[in-house]
Amino acid sequence: MPSSSSARPPIRFRGRSFLAVVLAPEAPVEAWLSDLDALVRRSPAFFAGRAVILDVSALAPTREALLALVAELAARAIPIMGLEGAGAAGLGAGLPPPLTGGRPGGEIPTPDQPAPPSPVPERPTTVGSLVLDTPVRSGQTILFPEGDVTVMGSVASGAEVIAGGSIHVYGALRGRAIAGAAGSPNARIVCSRFEPELLAIDGLYRIADDIDPALRGKPVHVWLDGDAMRMAVLD
Template sequence: MEASPVLDIKSTSLYAIRVVLHTSDLQAVLSALEQRMEEAAGFFEDEPVVIDASRLTAPLDWRALVEALKRHSLPTIGIMAPPELADSAREAGLALLSLPAAPARSPSAAPEPAAEIPAAQEPEAPPAAKPAPPEPAPPAADVPVETVAEQAPAAPRSVPTLVVDKPLRSGQRVYARHADLIVLGVVSHGAEVIADGNIHVYGPLRGKAMAGARGDTNARIYTTQFQAELVAVAGVYRTLTTALSPDIQDKPALIRLEGEKLLVEPLPI
């Protein structure tokens, strides 16, 4: 009888957010982080973090930054840094990461099955940053905190579509890899829908919706009843903690990017 293995090493994918640094001034960074986390109202709590220092030319106190992220319940999994900052990052115990170029979505690729998972389990999620020699990071939206999303050439219009034909409860997450996503029903508070392409919700959108997860800035989010907690396109996010104008709140809405600004507009139907 064969003995059971003590452990297995398997590949996985991980959804993370990226903290993009624009200055080596630690106090300025900590102040901006405090403000952003207050605005986010706990939406990113317990999400893994990649520190993006690719725009910096001088190091800062990496340990102090990691501790500040930890206080906001944001565990750090590694750092993207130019070669001149690599040694200081390693000395602080940070793993050097890079974000590989995202493959273009192929019209012939089949969408992966929906991942409908309770909050307590490991969710299916967009691709993780993988250990690799440092390389220049792709362009990112000019905000200190962003969802990890690699920039890629505009995807073709004809792409696979993943259809979820039942409501999503709080704690459930669905990710449409290399595909658009259609949800026929409610996305409840605390539920998440993520897609590399567009997201269509034919029902109330009350949770989080993140389109263009691999950096497709042309991706859009459509819903017949807008009540979202958070929306994002290609890593640019917006939290909704107050009611919007009457022509958008609880009405059909379209969410899209215009430059680096995320717009929420009435959807003519």
């Protein structure tokens, strides 16, 4: 009888984006908190269900001041999911995790502000594929979330190719191939010589130790069948 662990579905890793509100307090903090209280009185549900980031780059607070500010916001039912601009003061227990690399978004109107006019949506520019005429060397990472990646040469051990769609390697695949990174379960991985360190399609991973040794060195096609990763030798 198979063990319960063998029947468990594989673990998937996915990226996900959320719109967050960024609070950027200014000195004096007491006056800023008073303005915040006035906003909450006008719209008590303004922060309900919103992810909130606290950007303290304009304050350069000490750790004690930062703890006090986070506590003041928590008392107003504004939980902080992350900190920006806190430096060393933002590290340690009792504080939200530090965040970096956020990209600015549009203004979110407060209750006393009219909503900005909706911009005319631009027609997206879609690039369907990326073709590499040279091999991917060890240590290189090729990231192309917009579509398929085709490598006319080989992908060396220690190299990585990440594609929003499928990955085609006309030489040897010795590195890592991560297809369907944009959430495409129909993505595929095809190579002429199969020697990968790691494979992934739509968040489902397989490392070299879990790959049938009989497939190594052969032309192979990899795809998803539900929650299972299938591999077959190409005729």
